[in-house]
Amino acid sequence: MIRKFGPETALLLIDVQVGVDVLTHWGGSNGRRNNPDAEDKMLPLLAGWREAKLQVAFTRHDSREAASPLKFSLPTGAQKPGFEPVKGEIVVEKDVNSGFIGTDLEIQLRRANISRLAIVGFFTNFCVETTTRMAGNLGFDTYLVEDCCSASNRIGPDGVDRDPELVHAMTVANLHGEFCTAINFVDALGLVTADNNQLSRCQGNE
DSSP states (O other), rough: OOOOOOOTTTEEOOOGGGGGGOOOHHHHHTTTOOOHHHHHHHHHHHHHHHHHOOOOOEEEEEOTTOOOSOOOOSGGSOOOOOOOOOOOEEEESSSOTTTTTTHHHHHHHHHHOOEEEEEEEOOOOIIIIHHHHHHHHHTTTEEEEEEEEEOOEEEEETTOEEEEEHHHHHHHHHBTTTTTTEEEEHHHHHHHHOOHHHHHHHHOOO
């Protein structure tokens, strides 16, 4: 049974930047992604979090790779419209996959008395996965809102082009039950907006 997301729970948005749309960089000439409506679900989740006055945190990626579209020096390094942080929200800048490496993300979360995380963003199999694994290892009660994340297709060393749906599904399967609990957008929004009595009744009927 998952209890309501309260003041101890932060929404962590991973690398919601314009450059994630440059799919030829992530998946080759036939680059594509799953969950094309992930952003349309992230926005009301972010709005619900802010309305409930819960902690919001962002990672922003400034890649070390010269060809990456996720560089602050490029227009594609900017946040996607609607995902700009506001005053009081945690923002860390990173240049590796994990939001916890080379940043003070953990320190800022601990200082804000955060012990639970709900994670969304890009890409499921890259920075979302690495950050989620580390969050679980660091002792955070971690939730992955899987349909608010997206993966690109991946071409393996054998030359096989794996569909983004497969990449995403396998990543979520690897994380769920070991490093986090995977939930969907409807559940996540309900855990923010429902009062405790509503939540208890719903869970009692399952």
